Amino acid sequence: MKRTTLSPAGRTAWLRLARTRGVGPVTFNELIKRFRTAEAALDALPDLARKGGRTTALVPASRDEAEAEQDWLDRIGARLLCACEPDFPDGLAVLDPPPPVITTLGPLDLSDRAACAMVGARSASGVGLRFAGQLAGGLGQHGVIVVSGLARGIDGAAHAASLETGTVAVLAGGLTSIYPPEHRDLHAAIAEQGLLISESPPGYSPQARDFPRRNRLISGLSLGVVVVEAAERSGSLITARYALEQGREVMAVPGSPLDPRAKGTNRLLREGAALIESVEDVIAILSGLKRASVGESGRDGYEDDPDESGATDAVRERVAALLSPSPISRDELVRLSGAPARIVLAALVELELAGRCEIDPGGSVRLAC
Template sequence: MPVSQEEAFARIRLLRSPHVGPVSFRQLLARFGNAVAALEALPEMASRGGGKGQVAPEALVRAEVAAVRAAGARYLFHDDPAFPALLAELHNGPPILTVRGDLALLQKPAVAIVGARNASAAAISLARQFGRELAAQGRLVVSGLARGIDAAAHEGALAEGATAGVIASGIDIAYPPEHAALQDRIAAEGVLIAEQPAGTQPQARHFPSRNRIIAGMAAGTVVVEAAPKSGSLITARIAAEAGREVMAVPGNPRDARARGCNYLIREGAVLVQGAEDIAELLDSFTGSPRSRFREEAPVFAHLAPDEAAETIADAAPADIAGLISSAPVMVDELIRTSGAAPSAVQLALLEMELAGRIQRHAGGRVSLI
């Protein structure tokens, strides 16, 4: 069912309000049925959580909407049929995206290709080949428009099909600046995606969020070349946590840029050497990845996004404030320790989050701010 203009504006305003993140946004919609009602209830909920809730000013949101339109972009909500289906499955996936380009491409089977910014010439050539051959098969090649591997994968895909570029800035900001032409070409021939509000300059904290979109859109993530502690490995971890395929290209152990990929393979990622290897894995993907690369995941933590959203609608908050400290703890541990219903714990956390008292971490963990 199409979202009314009033509801669309309220959703944007809700997400831009202080202390409202992807998880709390969905829980608020589930509890109140729509964003208009959620905005009205936000101050009272924050007050119950021990703080003072604030709502994003209307003027600020109107300016953002105008900037999105001026950039030739549009908003895409998480429950829109055009929203990438696999991305919608993430418990902390973005509720709202801004996009430029052909939305129909978001329904293609997607593969993410990521890697080092200071990549070797051989790795750049291979990433370009991967992008070209996978796009020629009808796949949407997803990457982050960074220097090195990302740019090569985009260029290869554009030569034979289409690509999706996910940026850490607003939809109207080109980053890095030298990729402005490539970013415009992706918007014209493929699809450009941003989560941050229009006008937002990229900051370090935005890149992990961008990486979860890259991994979340695709059934599999391929790491071509990467250092052991790099954003590419963060993307691989997110893909593993989401139950997607993680693939890596082996490299010379004497090259520091290959150590990240070699580590992934040692830990259970699937070794790939050509586009045919990638295609074979993705064509047979049924939701159970062959890669054994895993991060430690909570057993119960986020309940499951749909179940949490449904049960929180009629819940009363649990008394769990005394159980939370500055050390991150899993939500399922709070449920076990408190003995309260999962929905009651989720509602208490929601109120505390809106009050600015807690923050959420990867793996379904929370801590006091």
């Protein structure tokens, strides 16, 4: 996505498109690539949704709603950053796809310092909490920003220990949706000294599906991810998986084989994660990594034939018939449908706008609930 400075009207249109029901990050990115501007994409939405099989009109988020959100952000001293804008964080801008918009609150500047994520068990042990605090504090003393998700346990310990040196909390809900409730004071302290980041509308209360999306941004902002205690099916392992997909370093702290909270971290180590026993181990790994940089890629996929509606019409229902409540990768849909990838993706965009499927930012697709 090319970097550009949006006009006030352009930012409002960008926010309207991002806040329209059924427009997820993948669909948003494809709409911008295809129609060049958010204004043009908004105009095209009703027809695309109809083609996808929507039986009621798709109504985009209104201009009044978008302007009210921007006014509210201004009143509390928060910022709205659009994915195409120059000051959008590089680590998020290079994701495929990037979050269309984020809102931020706090004074911390991410542009000139390395960041490392730290995640782990919510029901962490005392030893795990102490080690996470020591690790986060040590990283801060070396000038590294600590990124986490403001959850109970390891996340909270990491934020608290790095509050004075720089910490970022990526929220699953909106900027003012405090979860868990017992982190109200920590949330306020990070807003005062660090940085809160959300891709959700203000006041939005998170649901279960929002936490993996949050985890994707935690790893995206960071050079690497350190996992301190994680059970076999921990959400922290989702963050580690996203880190691998994004080309970030995965690090893990070993634990006792008798503690179920170490099953996930020990498995990461068996699969090749870097073993972490001290802050020096993390610094040594981070020092050899490059920070993400954003290139200027054009409008991939639509230059040769911008009007492929006929081809999309021919495969749309074939693609829809392959979907189920269980996720399937877009690559697998391309293989099974026998259609070109760009046509399958165009069909999926129309199906998501019609409310018939959900496209995960990580690349999987499922029938809409």
